[in-house]
Amino acid sequence: MLDLTKLARQMQGLSEHLTSEATASRQRLELAQQHLQRAYECQQELIDNQEKWRDRILFANATPIEPLETRITIPVPPKVHTVVSTDGSQIAPNHHEIAYCYLLNFGRVVLHYGQNLHPLLDSLPEVFYRPEDLYVSRKWGIRTEEWMSYCRTSSETTVLAELACSVKSDVPILAMVDGSLIYWFLEQLPMDARDRILPPILSAWEQMREAKIPIMGYLSASRNVEAMNFLRLLACPHPAPDCVTHCPNQLEYVPCKIFESLRDTSLWVSQLQPGQRGPLWRSNARILDLYGEQIVYFCYVHVGTEIARIELPAWVVEDSTMFDHALGLMLAQVQKGYGYPVAIAEAHNQAVVKGGDKTRFFALLERQMIKAGIKNVGTSYKEARKRGSIA
Template sequence: MLDLTKLARQMQGLSQHLTLEAAASRQRLELAQQHLKNAYESQQDLIDRQEKWRDRILFANATPIEPLETSIDISVPPKIHTVIATDGSQIAPNHHEIAYCYLLNIGRVVLHYGQNRHPLLDSLPEVFYRPEDLYMSRQWGIRTEEWMSFRRTASETTVLAELACAAKGEAPALAMVDGSLIYWFLEQLPMEARDRILPPILEAWQQMRDAQIPLMGYLSASRSIETMNFLRLLACPHPVPDCKSHCPNQLEKVPCKIFEQLRDTSVWATRLKPGQRSTLWRSNSPILELYGDQTIYFCYVHVGTEIARIEVPAWVAENATMLEQALGLMLAQVQKGYGYPVAIAEAHNQAVVKGGDRARFFALLEQQMIKAGLKNVGTSYKEARKRGSIA
């Protein structure tokens, strides 16, 4: 039980800390705005420095594809269109349960607008219990719980491609996922483990590319600093941005980290009006070298309630008509969802495994185990006691 009386004593110190942080953040924002204006005139020079010294720069930074002062109004989407989304949830493996296994549940949503067609709102469950599913990842030092989440990411994308290709028709369509299309976790995986996750994802993307259905990743409350890091090239006090020679320890305070803790969204919130998008950027994350010709581009969009980061593969970004239409469909989804894309929200609702669903899953599993002749089926004493306190 939380002791609110003791907690209240700490609130005053927290309030003072937040006040100081807010003041410091305002100063950083003003400085970033000034650097952004200065970068308008020297944009190409900064890009040339970025390309030349890429292998010597130690921080993640993106490349602007359009002028930095770009602010484009997003066009109104066609009334007749289709939006597809998937999201996933899971029941994690637990040694204290009646059986060591895990379940992935992929929520599926297909919404048709202006077509007099029924929507698809359901989920696709899959249970994993074989030794190769439960213990294979341990040979690479990856916990089963982590491997389960990686498998879920691949399953979400595969199901999304299947739905998108099946829904292809004369009406414009958009396939959406919640979160980034840059799978940063892959950087930490051994090559053999990575090859079991990334190829199915890229194959699914290729299917959508062949079907000419744009793919989009929607990031709410993005914490990215890739565009702010581009401005660090302008703030660098050295003749060349050679981090490895001048500032090898990026954990310490280095001269160009004047925007530290300032997110991209903070700056673009001051530059964009509702319904506008920012400059289009190309991400330079090292993991994207494995994506082939499907590298990731992104922009920031003022959706009315927040500044959202929108990510698309290269084949969407390089098709101006497709990109503009996809952004229009996305903005319509946000408006229909009162601040968040309705298709993604519904996919989450379809995927989520509630407490009652979890209990029914294990009850069904227990029935099958008893039917198979297994004895002593039940949860551990620890799990049973946690579920029913005697205090």
């Protein structure tokens, strides 16, 4: 139980710390705005340096493929369209439960606008209990709980592609996912493990490309700094941005880290008006080397309530009509959802496994085990004791 009386004594120190951080953040923002203005005049020179020294730069940075002063008002979407989204949730394996297994639940949403069609809102559960599902990750040193989340990410995209391509319609369709299309966690995985996660995702993308259905990653409250790091090339005091030679230890003081802890969204909120997008960027994340031709681009959009990071594969960006329709449908979704895309929110609501659902799942499993003749079915004493209290 949380003792609020003891906690209140620490609040004063926390508030003072946050006040000083806010002041420092404003100063970093002013400095970043100055560097952005300077970068307008030498953008191509910075890009040339970035390309020339890319193997020597030790921080993640993106490349602007449009002028940095780009401010484009997102076009109004067509009234007749369809939006598809999926999201996932899970019940993690627990040795103290009646059986060691896990469940993935995928929320599926199809919303039709201007077509007089019923929406689809349901979920697709899947139980994993075989040894090859539970213990395959052990040989790579990956815990089952972590592997479960990686598999969920891959399956979410597969389910999304199947769902989007099953919609028989000649109207614009947008497939949306919550979060990034750049799967950073793959960097820490062995190659054999990556080969089980990434190929199904890229295959699903290819399926949607052939069906001419754009896929979009929507990031709310993004913490990315790839665009800010492009400005670090301008702030570098050395003749060339050769981090390996001049600043090999990025954890120590680095002269170009004058924007440290300043996110991309902090800069673009001062640059964009509601309904506008900034320049398009190409991500240079090293993990994208495994994506082949499926390079990921992104832009920042003022959706009215916040600055959202929008990520799209190359084949969406290269089709200007598809790109404009995708952004327009995204903005309409945010407006319909009062600040957050309604399709993504509903997919989450369909996917989430609540406490009562978990209890019913294990109750159903218990009945099946008893029916199969298994004896001594029940939770561990530890789990049973934690569910009740004598205090």
